[in-house]
Amino acid sequence: MKSEIEIFREFIRKKGLRNTPERETIIEEIFASHDHFDVDELYLRLKSKKKKISKPSIYRLIPYLLESGLIQEAYFEDGHLHYEHIYGHEHHCHLRCLNCGKIIEFEEKYLKKVENRLAEKYDFLVKGHKFEVLGYCPKCKAHI
Amino acid sequence: MKSEIEIFREFIRKKGLRNTPERETIIEEIFASHDHFDVDELYLRLKSKKKKISKPSIYRLIPYLLESGLIQEAYFEDGHLHYEHIYGHEHHCHLRCLNCGKIIEFEEKYLKKVENRLAEKYDFLVKGHKFEVLGYCPKCKAHI
DNA sequence: GTTTCTATTGTAAATGAAATTCATTTCTGC
DNA sequence: GCAGAAATGAATTTCATTTACAATAGAAAC
Ligand SMILES: [Mn+2]
Ligand SMILES: [Mn+2]
Ligand SMILES: [Zn+2]
Ligand SMILES: [Zn+2]
Secondary structure, three states: OOHHHHHHHHHHHHHHOOOOHHHHHHHHHHHHHHOEOOOHHHHHHHHHHOOOHHOEEEEOOOHHHHOOOOEEEEEOOOOOEEEEOOOOOOEEEEEEEEOOOOHHHOOOOHHHHHHHHHHHHHEEEEEEEEEEEEEHHHHHOOOO | OOOHHHHHHHHHHOOOOOOOHHHHHHHHHHHOOOOOOOOOHHHHHHHHHOOOOOHHHHHHHHHHHHHOOOOOEEEEEEOEEEEEEEEOOOOOOOEEEOOOOOOOEOOHHHHHHHHHHHHHHHOEEEEEEEEEEEOHHHHHOHHH
């Protein structure tokens, strides 16, 4: 299986664009962890490792990572978007704590059937779904 | 069944807050239509009806409408939040066109069972869920 | 290797949604 | 009416994201 960076290099070449050390650095940092991420947090992680990457470079890269199928938008929280890896990851849903943001991932195969039923019923070309269950985690529910 | 405005008056009184003509005007406008809405669109609707309500008054009212159970966040699209009525509405999910924003609402009773299973398995206090199916509507899928 | 073309970069400025400040107004209970 | 507290609108601020622009640097052609 190809690595994320190989997928990206191929994608960027096919589009007739250019790869750069900055892009490789950002991608390396994103995929060094398996966690969800947001732009600011990623920027600070790079900064703390003395990698001088500007925020616009991150913002400009994200649409390409989305288009190449390496990441997707996971959820909108605290006023900004959070992303997650998808290349090489099984599709999954999120159980999210409304207080502390804790995320638990789970599978729910039935939803694929719902997609198919809707596609037929409403003549939609269905591309996917997002299923989020919201609530309070064990720690937080005690204090609310 | 109580009207939305009655629910709101009761809520605001119980909190020891005050109702105002501005709030009544905003609430009247929100519930005059059954559609989803966002702040800017609501502001413009009020403006076009010569109702001089400031945007901050709308932004300040929304947390109370959420807290009182009259509305909820529906989805994040085009850089801002969209809301929907919930008081007197059956819970439902959304099929959304990624191109034109068209929304189709549908029911999926099975998801309540998923909630219960997760609550037990992960010791969460579950408050609800969001299930969005994304794709392209009949009109848009022809042009993509 | 050099040239040439143009995508990418970082800095700075601009946007736009949402929140906040503050002086003024308006409720509400006494 | 009066006092105290809450709400208002205009203006300002904040913060995420985007854009402008001049300098830089891939990469393809020579
Ligand atoms: Mn995830
Ligand atoms: Mn709806
Ligand atoms: Zn929590
Ligand atoms: Zn459409």
